[in-house]
Amino acid sequence: MSTADTLHAKYKLAAPPENVVRLAKLVQGAFASNAQEIAVIIKADPSLTARVINVATRGRDIEMDIDSAVARIGVHQITLVVLTELLLHAVSKTFATMLRLTLEAREILSASGDQVVGCIQFKGKANGRVFLRIPSKAAEWIVPRFLGKDLPMEPAELLPDVVGEILNIVGGNFKSNLVDAGLSCSLSVPQVDTRPGFSAEVGDDEFHLALPLATEGTGLFLDLIISPIAG
DSSP states (O other): OOOOHHHHHHHEEEEEHHHHHHHHHHTTHHHHHHHHHHHHHHTTTHHHHHHHOOOOHTOSSOOOOOHHHHHHHHHHHHHHHHHOOOOOOHHHHHHHSSOOOOOEEEOOOOOOOOEEEEEEEESSSSSSEEEEEGGGGHHHHHHHHHHOOOSOHHHHHHHHHHHHHHEEEEEEHHHHHHHHTTTOOEEEEEEEEEEEEOOOOOOOTTTEEEEEETTTTTEEEEEEOOOOOOO
């Protein structure tokens, strides 16, 4: 049994939504001939609709229908939207299962103060990086939720290890979701550090989407960077 399957079984993490899996498989085919069906799937899902329109309009207040949006942003940015949905599914299920927390999408402009930043890379049919950023001040409540109240040291000292473990579980679930969607890949070991700010290094052929979230009154951040899907 693979690591992803082991984590999936151990934590009872649900499979990704069927419409997102179907969309992922269509994107990998002949995009031009599949564009109409891709648009139909997106129209039926408010979350996908909102994200595609946001990417197509670059967040500006411009009216645009889904057919036009799909044609404008093309295969690689539709793929970014698909992977975003798979990642959010993995992160939400992990936080709900391991921390008993519900994450909400929030329009948070930036993080303030030190943050613990964890990164995993995925390579294969899909290639990219996932960053999870948690403010250092969240250590006081997130570490006891994950490890229990009987801690061997101060929560702030344990937060990097906790972020690494959370990313391990997120990564296993994300990988399982990617495999379900026909995007097999391998994952790196999480790299974690503490820093006062964050700037994503994005290559010329890469696409980046920042995903601000919130729980317990604290802003958390996900960043997804992907390269074009391999042929």
